Amino acid sequence: MCFALSVALISSNDSPDYNPCDISQWHPSQSPLLQPLNPLQTSRHLLSLLQPNTLHDVIAQAVDRYPSHELGFVTSSAHDSSIQTKTFSAFNQYVRNLARAMLEWGKPTGSVVVVYLTEHEDNMAACMGSPALSAQQAHKEGHVAHIKNLFGSATWLTNDLGAEQISTISGLEIHLLSELKASAETFNVSADWVAYEAKPDDEAILFLTSGSTGFSKAVVHTHRTILAACRAKGQSYGLTSESRVLNWVGFDHVAGSLEMHITPLLYGASQLHVHASAILADPLRLLRLIDEKSIELAFAPNFLLSKLTRDLEKRTDLFGHFDLSSIKRINSGGEAVVSKTAQAFAATMKQLSKNPSAVSFVISAGFGMTETCAGCIYDPVDVLATEPAHEFLDLGRPINGCEMRIVDPADGATLRPDGESGELQVRGPMVFSSSFVEGGWYRTGDVGIVENGVMRLSGRIKDTVIVHGVSYGIPELETHLQTVEGVTHSFLAAAPYRAPGQETEGFIIFYSPTFDLDGADASTKLFATHRALRDICVKMITLPPQFVVPIPVNQMEKTTLGKLSRARLISLFKQGQLAQHIARSEELLSEARGATYMLGIFNLAVGEMSASDNFFELGGTSIDVIRLKREGEAHFGLPEIPTIQILKHPVISSLASYVNTLLSKDSQTEEYDPIVPLQLTGNKTPIFFVHPGVGEVLIFVNLAKYFQNERPFYALRARGFEPGHPFFTSMDEMVSCYAAAVKKTQAAGPYAIAGYSYGGVVAFEVAKRLEAMGDEVKFVGLINIPPHIADRMHEIDWTGGMLNLSYFLGLVSKHDANDLAPALRSMTRKEQLEVVWKLSPPERLVELQLTAGKLDHWVDIAGSLIECGKDYNPSGSVSAVDVFYAIPLRGSKSDWLNNQLKPWSGFSRGEPSYTDVPGQHYTLMDFDHVPQFQKIFRGRLEACGLKFGQTRKFKFPDTLKRVELVRDLPLFKVLGPLQALMEGAK
Template sequence: MAPIAVASTTTSEFFTNLKTSIVSPQPNTLHDVIAQAVDSCPSHELGFITSSAHDSSIQTKTFSAFNQYVRNLARAMLEWGKPTGSIVVVYLTEHEDNMAAVWACLLAGYVPCLQPALSAQQAHKEGHVAHIKNLFGSAIWLTNELGAEQISTISGLEVHLLSELKGSAETFNVSADWVGYEAKADDEAILFLTSGSTGFSKAVVHTHRTIIAACRAKGKSYGLTSESRVLNWVGFDHVAGSLEMHITPLLYGASQLHVHASAILADPLRLLRLIDEKSIELSFAPNFLLSKLTRDLEKRTDLFGTFDLSSIKRINSGGEAVVSKTAKAFAATMKQLSKNPSAVSFDISPGFGMTETCAGCIYHPVDVLTNEPTHEFLDLGRPIDGCEMRVVDPADGSTLRPDGESGELQVRGPMVFVRYYNNAEATSSSFVEGGCGRIKDTVIVHGVSYGIPELETHLQTVEGVTHSFLGAAPYRAPGQETEGFIIFYSPTFDLDGADASSKLFATHRALRDICVKMITLPPQFIVPIPVNQMEKTTLGKLSRARLISLFKQGQLAKHIARSEELLSEARGATFVAPSTKTEKALSKIYAGIFNLAESEMSASDNFFELGGTSIDVIRLKREGEAHFDLPEIPTIQVLKHPVISSLANYVDSLLSKDGKTEEYDPIVPLQLTGNKTPIFFVHPGVGEVLIFVNLAKYFQNERPFYALRARGFEPGHPFFTSMDEMVSCYAAAVKRTQATGPYAIAGYSYGGVVAFEVAKRLEAMGEEVKFVGLINIPPHIADRMHEIDWTGGMLNLSYFLGLVSKHDANDLAPALRPMTRKEQLEVVWKLSPPDRLVELQLTPEKLDHWVDIAGSLIECGKDYNPSGSVSATDVFYAIPLRGSKSDWLNNQLKPWSGFSRGEPSYTDVPGQHYTLMDFDHVPQFQKIFRGRLEARGL
């Protein structure tokens, strides 16, 4: 592999560019790594942007200052009186806190174990913490106030707060080379927890020797020097964040900037600004994020030629395979956004590694714009120095596979972990003769690893599946951006039986539902294989590798064809041929959206049951308007008429111009299948409910999902004028839809207080309300409502709709306020991505009217003062619009406890206030939310 050239760069206000270079660093322990960095580059800096930062302000510490800080922390740790080698579970959120805690543990002679975010599901969280306590034989946790709150229900833990440790450390001023313990190369250094996707987490033991071997080889591969500048936004609890993007650059004296992921995801332009302003040379982004950044940035034609991106030389990409076309699109977009496209030349370097190999251990940097990729995915190249790999037959774990054939990957080298902590059985099963580690049974979806054995356990419970004759295997179809999977199983019924079609339909539907709810995606294929034709190994197991091989070779084609024939037969039993001209036209549009044959479309097909998303709704609306030459098919009518025949009737009424103004009904049914208690979701402060479409699909065949939409969008419908009027309207609508309880109602943001009031109203009617979900909203909103003027409301709405970035929404307000309303709209309109305006079919007049709707809801909330109580509340909290998450929870959200007669729950959910329902976060949110519904007995 050719060495990576690192261009020289100019001095920036953040990085001090020292003309020094560390040649062939040879430390033996991590203690040596930090000491060497301080001696060689004392003025180089570690920079941090936190999750609560509203701008690009960077908190910095020089290597020298950081060294002093963590040694004082380490000295303060000794006051705990714990013996050398004690394990400390580090459970923190921000990069700087995690980093400081890990180094303090190392220097004090303790072994840090990095704990990722705990599950929001109480039972799983408590089970995990109990497992960790048992695994380590003790339970020392170092966390913040929010983390302490999360584990407060679990007894027997020794919890130390970082804030208190910092306070104690201020009383010490140890020497710059002080250590509480002189480490040895083969001492345990850091423990990393596996994902726990195949059960409870295992603790991977890495020594000083394994970590340094990995980091030395990585840095050589990256071409790092002490003049390099690294930007990281991978969580520190992940090996890629801590070892690959911190200890590796520290080993070479490189300056580092660590950004909380939420800061980039909320505003992708921040990544470009930081590369520009801080002359960043190396960063990291997995394939799905390269894809997201491209989607978000390639539409910003107004920003083409804006940034200096000449410094970036390499972007590592791991977690899943890198799609060649995604890499090319990203690189091309970076050039378009650059002030000087000819100066932009960087490698995208796909990599592979595991927690057990200290993250990446094989890379292949390539400039995809000058070297045309030869395969669908970017090649991985050759392993780093000292690492060896081989591909073997999974049946025996030792026979080498010929080039080009798939098999089991085995890895060995000095960077491979030494063992799983206190788990000899797992350690033994992970190694074969020769010191090679074996692959795990997982499928990786958008960079998140899910355990196949756990999935299979749940799938085995489906009626129609022969016990022990089901296997799920990872599979990536050509052109697919992320990994998927196939289910192979033997049905309990005869595939040639009289009722085979209905039984197969029910079985496959149940298998899909479980997959969507557990790992957020349906299987790409479900292949039923008669039990007498399903081969097992001599150990009585299904060979996933063989099943995938047979599938790729086409040897399962007859089973797939029979399945499709039976499913078509089942579908035909309820098939209604489109009869009118309008039904036939809509059938063609539906078929195009869902990539189905037009002949397969039934007039009774439901848009959402076919898998329609919020983006698909907009597409259906636009294509329908174009085909029927209508000025507008209101989005709400698409939502209210998802069935082809129903939507056709509505379109016919528009075409005949006899469509009268419909009576306002706040209820929008987004999903009507399933027998469990329905859920009602109240709109956020913008009044619209399209945001719930992607959430509703996860409740298919489980429970109906209704959304409540504000009044005022349709002509002739006046705005609400008071909270009482709104609540009365919504409570009556809920009762019309579901005559009797128990009820489940939730509200997102502003909708949370409305949901609370509707629940109170239903209880006052004598009804039982078993679930009240309050999503990222405090009970006291009046002060906040008074703070929002028309300008603020317009910017909030514009950010919510994706018209402006969070950065722009925060910065524009002072400049806009002196302008007229029309002038303010013109500014926002010019900043808005043209494609997004077309996608939403907005006009300046529609945006203006929408701001008025949102403003009417703000007015309703200005006099709101919560009172009374409901049976119980479930509060879900994400990163707030401003301030820290801890303050948001403890000072803003906890007061809900005063309005709940039963024990309230407070559940952490991923994302930020405006992003927790988007495509990136809703898969995890639905799992958490459904868990709380079930916990309330619904």
């Protein structure tokens, strides 16, 4: 909160040498500077109540007028909707005591403190610091060094988790927030204690942006610019002291700190700040909070609107369940809002509302930047009452005091006529920048169109691509792409592109090949080049390119400065002038694939798929496996195509042969083999992943895709899923089986073993067994599991196991699972299953092809694994362990790390590594978090010496086909007679 301004620069009332205009003395935070408060006294105080001129005045006004208004917080570790609250008055006292305690550090006046925290309440009290640090040591050290050089500061204020991340970096003076809080409890300063009285044109907030390369740049705002923005925003939002605002954006973002905190504070509105993970893990929590707290204003970027709609539109059991009449407006920014997504979201919210006619869902797309104090242009519109005019929502008109114009980007000054695109420029009292053009206009770097006073964006000039609201630097991506064999140096460009109907921004790669596209071996070389380009893109920015366009070097034009024009290439692409190059590329790739008999899986056209294609290489996901199973059974009239067989037969010819055996009734019960190959390309050390406590390995499908052409990825699946396969009866039996299977798959070390949740302790034991055999185990990855699990296993009865599995499968929410547990324990097993079955979304049951009998059996499998763990006591050690930790099932993340996970150190002969990963225990490998998890995980593999290198040449399909090609399309359509397909695929 802006009360946090009291946790000042290290200064006091008797600090005459303090200079408020010296930027080197200010706090390098993305949130308000740790600057002292203005006194609540006499004429200045009365004046501030009439017209606040500084953030100090805003605080004084809020405390004086609305002392009992509340700040609410839902933390990252909260597993329900419990809210911690503090009144404006109480929080004011709290942060003043913190400010007084900070003086005890004895730092010289004007010292800078870098604050690195995660929770909203801590950010308000002590101000957010630098952006999240990379898990890769080299990048982390570079980023910290950059911040030190930028501000000359080596003093950091953080929590236990932050201290763990930067503890290996020398030259830092680290203070813990917990220690500062303990010190603050010894003080009780007056409610008007201050150290410095700010002036309107003093620098008030210094934001650190992530920057296109990941290193921060600084943007400074004064009290005047901030208040000009906040006054205008509040007017636009219609805020009053009775308003209630919900924010989930972190304070490291300008929207979280200014738009959703200072602006409501200026108007005396109550605020509820929710950690992002709490919303992403349980979308229903957002609706419950809106209902329970009568929320009026919230924020949701396009990707969250899309996720909420996907997760909730099929929950017919919840229709009419929530009172959403209070919500008046949802702001959306960060990336363009798809009109259909906004309409679908609003329609879903209406269906979930108790009184749909009382709900008016205004989705307000907006434009803003750090330099403009977040949003400065908005278009609040009821998307159900007013049909959007374009594919993306218009961005609207400027707030009071802000102006906009569209100019020729070539000179940055010549005005473009109404309706013509050009560079968007803005100006006004809320804009702060050191690079204005004549007339005080700021060049945003975006291409826009203004028509009848309403603005919409049509592209980007900047060297970035925005994927689900996250900005990635194109120059850095291009630098890595230039290293690919087959690419002519300096003749490659990546340009942002958003195809019609596409939910998030994508990009296209244009390049000149080093080889002749009409040469004898052109198809082989083109295939290898495109595969390598795709792999780099996925691993760097989690997304493959939409198109890769090879253009002969003599046809690739450069500017007079010797650069490729991204804007011109995109223009040529849209106009169809590159069609011949795209057609030639497809022809060569088809030749490389050796297309023969085609399946209509993924709705690919003839020539795009062959019998040798791999289901997962084409973009198949864990959900696609289930859909393939369902539609395959329907098409062939088979009672069952076991999921495990699709996993074990991902190549189309192999799967076709297996289906043929089912049709001919020649199939026999296979001998149990725990190894499930999810990815077989690459020549680096394979990774073996042990299943979590539910025994299944589908959860690893999405992760395995990121290892394509780098290293094989094998999963170990529990015994008991298939008929005739008994459950494991002891940990030793399981470990012996898995160790033997690993040795059979990879005859000699070095080995890389990992396990998720329960699988972590199994992976540890397998690694011990391999070392006992004389093999080297170079990597042991333990994901969110402590070494001592026996007590936890004894806590889980059949009811708990069923509810955990049901939550894991998306049949019930975590909230429902917790609420149901006490009542279910008094019921019979059959009755418990019936309750869960009735609560389960019918569409989800169909999607998973789940029956009550299968769920019952699955619970027994999970129960058998629990029984194996009840007597487990870790002993011995391995060469080293890598522990990855996320938000635990219960308790705080700090306690989870320090008291539950740190004991792994006693079972590691080398120095263990503890790495923070995004998400919660059950969500860290879902679609929202696996892109980040894979980057962190692969970074640790590299740090252990298992680095990426040259790959084997495998003949697999064109991997440029994106997952979006298959979403919501029939998966198992067969072209031609079945027998011809089966025989031809062989």
